[in-house]
Amino acid sequence: MSIWGTTAVVGAWEHPTRFAPHMTAFQIHAESARGALADAGLTIGDVDGFFTSGVGPIGLLSLCQHLDLRPDHVDSTSIGGSSFVSHCLHAAAAIAAGLCKVALVTYGSTAASERFAVGTAGLVMGEPPDQFEAPFGPTIVGSYAMVAQRHMHEYGTTSAELAEIAVTMRRHAGLNPHAKYREPITVEDVLASRVISSPLHLLDCCVISDGGGALVLTSAERARDLARRAVLILGGAEAVRHLGIGRHDLLDVAARQSGPLALARAGVRHDDIDCCMIYDSYTITVLATLEALGFCKPGEGGAFCAGGRIALGGALPVNTDGGGLSSNHPGMRGIFLVIEAVRQLRGEGGEAQVSDAKLALVHGTGGMLGQRHSGVTMILGRS
Numbered sequence: 001m002s003i004w005g006t007t008a009v010v011g012a013w014e015h016p017t018r019f020a021p022h023m024t025a026f027q028i029h030a031e032s033a034r035g036a037l038a039d040a041g042l043t044i045g046d047v048d049g050f051f052t053s054g055v056g057p058i059g060l061l062s063l064c065q066h067l068d069l070r071p072d073h074v075d076s077t078s079i080g081g082s083s084f085v086s087h088c089l090h091a092a093a094a095i096a097a098g099l100c101k102v103a104l105v106t107y108g109s110t111a112a113s114e115r116f117a118v119g120t121a122g123l124v125m126g127e128p129p130d131q132f133e134a135p136f137g138p139t140i141v142g143s144y145a146m147v148a149q150r151h152m153h154e155y156g157t158t159s160a161e162l163a164e165i166a167v168t169m170r171r172h173a174g175l176n177p178h179a180k181y182r183e184p185i186t187v188e189d190v191l192a193s194r195v196i197s198s199p200l201h202l203l204d205c206c207v208i209s210d211g212g213g214a215l216v217l218t219s220a221e222r223a224r225d226l227a228r229r230a231v232l233i234l235g236g237a238e239a240v241r242h243l244g245i246g247r248h249d250l251l252d253v254a255a256r257q258s259g260p261l262a263l264a265r266a267g268v269r270h271d272d273i274d275c276c277m278i279y280d281s282y283t284i285t286v287l288a289t290l291e292a293l294g295f296c297k298p299g300e301g302g303a304f305c306a307g308g309r310i311a312l313g314g315a316l317p318v319n320t321d322g323g324g325l326s327s328n329h330p331g332m333r334g335i336f337l338v339i340e341a342v343r344q345l346r347g348e349g350g351e352a353q354v355s356d357a358k359l360a361l362v363h364g365t366g367g368m369l370g371q372r373h374s375g376v377t378m379i380l381g382r383s
Contacts, residue, residue, distance in 0.1 A: 004265055007092035008223040008230035008383060011040025011216030012342040018180045018209040018328055021113040025055070026066050028108030028212035033067060036214035041227045042102060047216075049073040049100025051087035054107060054332050063106070073100040079240070079374035080366020081279055084215075084335035086376045089236040091217045101218060108212035109330035116208070116331065133371075141205060141282070143368040145197035148284040150250040150370075152199065154299065159199050161302030162283040163190035166203050166325050168311045169280060173322025175312075175352040180207050181326045204283040206324035206333075213335045215342075220383070229383060231345045234359075235266025236378040243371060254375025255292035255363055262361075262377035263294075270295055273379075274357040275344055276316055277337035279365040280323040286310075289363055290318075293377070312352060320344060320352045334364035334376070345382045358382045 013035030015028050029052070037043060050071040052060055060076040063069075075090050077083055084105055091103035151157045167187055173179035185203060193202035223230035239257035263269065276295075280286045287301035295316065296304040304310075310318040319325075321340045324333045341360035343349055349357075360380045367373035 003092050003096040004235050007095050007233045008220045010223050010230050011036040012339045014213040014339045016178045020210045025108040025110050029106045032212045032214035033106050036216045040216040046102045047104045049103035051075045051105040053078045053083035081332040082334045082364030082366035082374045082376040085364035092233045103217040105215040107335045110210045111331045112208050112210045141197045143370045144282045145200045147250050147370040157302045163187040164306050165283040165286050166190050169323045169325040173326035176322050179322040179327040180209050206281050206329040209328040211328045211330040213339050229346050231342045232381045232383050234379045234381045235262045237261035238376045240374050250370040253292035255289050258375045258377040259293035266379035273361045275354045275360050276318045277341045277362045280325050317354050337362045341380050
């Protein structure tokens with residue numbers, strides 16, 4: 001029995017904060033949960049499945065107490081920034097299997113308030129593979145920079161082509177009243193910003209913010225009784241990439257595995273997709289992911305992202321909220337990809353609305369491109 005098309009996202013809410021030193025991460029989780037449940041027309045008493053990540057090994061238990069939840073099913077899958085996209089797929093499977101009826105997914109972080117160095121802090125030696133890398137002082141941004149360097153070497157991609165992505169995300173953020181940075185930027189501005197890890201400039205890198213959000217999922221059948229338009233999970237897939245043994249391909253991206261599977265499971269093609277929400281930890285993440293998903297061939301990402309193609313009004317609008325490059329990035333951004341896709345498919349995008357959006361592709365990345373990372377692709381459709 002297929003689970004696809006049987007589960008719906010019925011509630012979605014993004015916390016408006018970008019800097020909240022007066023709040024705890026648990027408060028942001030709780031306020032986000034309250035917002036998403038109100039959006040769905042449900043209460044905390046209806047929730048019997050709980051999914052979260054980024055709260056430590058037993059943080060889920062503390063959050064259950066904080067929210068006064070006693071769920072029948074829990075999931076704290078932690079695969080980096082893509083975790084919350086994964087949670088949606090796991091919730092769909094759990095609901096279809098009868099393990100729960102109403103699933104709540106939450107996220108909250110005070111990364112900016114805590115002055116957490118997202119991307120630039122050194123890795124901590126712990127798990128076995130890191131013992132061969134951590135002594136040399138790698139950073140997350142350094143790993144992505146190596147991917148960019150390799151892409152430039154292989155295909156002639158330029159810093160200006162990467163900068164076009166940052167400029168487009170900022171243009172979208174200008175339409176989002178909650179975005180952290182809304183002032184327009186140019187390709188020249190990106191290239192003039194300081195180099196963080198060559199060839200990536202400051203404006204090639206995601207922002208660091210506080211923030212959070214929540215999602216509510218239930219069966220498509222139950223969703224028909226709720227007031228808001230439901231958004232169906234039509235297909236999805238998960239994948240991981242790692243260094244393997246003896247071979248290191250910096251451009252081998254997990255989306256190459258999860259993308260085709262998700263599209264096939266949903267029974268749709270690339271041309272059917274009206275908008276994409278792509279994890280944009282760095283500009284190279286967007287370019288490499290679009291190639292790996294199959295929207296263009298390897299090496300064609302720079303040209304594909306140019307000329308307004310991924311902007312509102314273009315053939316494939318990407319990250320219509322401004323993404324992690326300009327709107328928010330509290331450390332793990334997958335949940336915001338789903339929230340924005342739901343907003344678009346409900347027709348609630350305001351000035352940033354994609355005309356007649358019926359199908360959205362969401363792809364989350366967790367970990368580090370070029371090393372160990374996860375990729376989760378999900379296809380959402382208007383009910």
